[in-house]
Amino acid sequence: MSGKILIIDDEESIRFSLRGILEDEGLDVAEAESGEQGLELIGTDIPDMIFLDIWLPGMDGLEVLENVTRDYEGLPVIMISGHGTIETAVQALKKGAFDFIEKPLSLEKVVVSSRNALEFSRLRQENQALKTRITSEQPVSLTGQSAAIQELKDVIARVAPTDAWVLITGENGTGKEIVARSIHHLSGRADKPLVAVNCAAIPEELIESELFGHEKGAFTGAEKAQEGKFELADGGILFLDEIGDMSLKTQAKILRILQEQAFEHVGGRKTITVDVRVIAATNKDLTEEIKAGNFREDLYYRLKVFPLELPPLRTRTDDILLLITDFMNSLVKQHGFKPISFGQDAIRALTAYPWPGNVRELKNFVERMFIMYAGEAVSADRLPPEFKKAIEEQPAVVAPHTPETSMDDLIAGGPDDLKQARADFEARFLEAKLKEFEGNISQLAKAIGLERSSLYRKLKTYNIQTD
Template sequence: MNKRILIIDDEKNMRWAIKKALEKEGYNIYEAENGQDGLEKLEEIYPDLILLDLRMPVMDGMEALQRIKEINQDIPVIMLTAHGTMESAVEAMKLGALDYISKPFDIEELKVLIKKALNVGELKSEVNYLREELEKNTGKTVIGESPKMKKVLEIVERVASTNATILILGESGTGKEVIANTIHYNSDRKDKPYVKVNCGAIPENLIESELFGYEKGAFTGAIARKIGKFERARGGTIFLDEIGELDLGMQVKLLRVLQEREFERVGGNETIKIDIRVIAATNKDLFKMMQEGNFREDLYYRLNVIPIELPALRDRKEDIPLLIEHFLNYYGKEIGRKNMSISKKAMEKLIQYKWSGNIRELENMIERLVILVDGDIIEERHLPSEVFTRTEMDNAFKLPENGVNLEQVEKSLISQALEISNGNQTHAAKLLGITRHTLIYRIEKYNLQDV
């Protein structure tokens, strides 16, 4: 993709001359006649470099430079001025300008400065990208030697290098995002953008503009064009977490993107083509939702090209010691306690535990123990009370010889949990060992809203 350069200068002839010279070098050139106009253009086009005049009406170069750096401190800026002094050059550099050139200047000299600035900008972007990815993925790796996890990893290895759409299924906390990360970073798109979207965390009235972006004036408050998540992921991967939270209207629009690889921004007419790999994930039963009319059949089959189902932690108990060792090492190093270990009895207790929150619950518990336990060994007495109470409860339930009506038992237990917690859904979900989202689904299923 050709580099985008924004020229902010009140002299029309100067903009014209620079534009003509730089277009011959293959750059895409955009213009603004003052600082205020330049800031609006910045939000629209996300330039790779800015040529900024010092003296302009409405908003001068120094104020514009400061505002530009507040929006994105990594955009390289070269100052242009016919009033150059050492004082203004020093001030501009302090505010974040990368370089400074006085008018009239040799266009060849400007071209050299631009090439250097773009190289610096690319280096900064790469460093920031790697730093962010390191922070996001530190301690987050796929760990497992159980047969079920080996099967998952075999599928991941086979599909990573393809462009196939992936649907990752599994309970909350089973590591769906980690699997998505693994697929992307082992694909041919690993050096391209990787955009993550939590569909359940974005309000319904905002999800379309977040995914597809919007044009200036598309609605009240749309003061400039905004690039959406799909457009930002061009050439790379988009990870749509909690895909089951999308309403039917958004499902139709997503289906079109998956089928045609194109969309329009909200309020726009331009059709935007994208080359993108889609990975989706959910802890919901999409097949059941489809049968109940809450999830589109055509979208389900479009997403479900390669399904990867992650087992719950309770179904891969042989991996628990490996995970505990990993989190002990990671959090031990993080806080300077590198010799942390766990006793045999404590390990046995954690293996027996049901882990309704799966790997996320295990990780949080180990982090807490590493911080709070005195000494280097985690003993059975250090474990939180829920490890013992839930294990006892699990052992206490025995199936009667004549069997039970499972739905009636479930309904009764949910009613009791809501009564004990005085209607606090988070507390009730914890008592039942399920997520709040699952509890809400069960409440609606059994019409227990008034309990």
């Protein structure tokens, strides 16, 4: 075993015998006589695990435990309980202690318990390192074979080399940022910076200085002059992310700058001119925001020179497996993971699931699966519950289909029973028509010559979503 252990106990004989056992196992040991001293030691050098006496003079064991679990999440603590403190030990477990051992100390229990705790601590650290490494890389190429993504790539290739301003809209996680990056990458400004501003994250009172920069002493706290994002992006691209979350006041300021490409530092008098191409992005429906009085119409038209709408993942199910495979391959390549093989039933569940968090959710999902199941076969029952639910909710009578399946394919791969075939057809027909009528049931009923109520019943029978 290897690792750093801290023993917090006021009894010297206990510290002595624990140190003996642990050092024999090859561990580094530090000691503290009190809770206060223990916390101080943890503050300067975080151990891999702690042995902590329940009864201590001054700050008692439970209080020390509370401090540790609050400030050092995941650091395992093993409580040492004397006679009559077993109940307290149980209480400690509820408060997040990893385990407890009783006095007199049993050598075997000490060894087993520390081995478990160190293993836990190691796995946790590994997972954390993995997560930070995984999230730091940022590709610029878009994965996808669906018609929607192909078209998107075409449009990007056409608009990128121009100097047109672009407004990207789409649900969370559909790839707005990656699209902005790929426009930058393919533009004539690729060797100049892409400066991103998250409009939702900057407090109202700081946004001006953030965007336009400020002079020394312009406001309290402005100890030195600073350039704003507009200057930093000069010659390049300014990416205004989450533009729908900007306050009306800031919108007014921004509008003027966007029109004139000229501004002054906060607290300054000199007019600065820049050459900046703007790409804006939002997950809000800006026309709705305009109606609600939250977004300026003039700013909207100024930004929306070239609108790009990103489709949600659930409308391009063809891309789901491709994205999963792609993310898996890059994790295998980068981190040497062994690939996961998903069973047929798992694949069905993954394509049936609506992915409300879109590609971001899918990417996180793949990373999570690798942390748990690298190198293994994964069937549907090993997937998180939301996927099982998705497959249960999938209409049973409707044959799995893609927009490309022809009538012949349907017949060849379909049921032999006429009644079932008719039901399959009816379900597909109604689903398609409902889309065509944008979910308007009354209009659809009229168009296909059915009573509204019986149409409703049929939709329910076939489990077709009507929102």
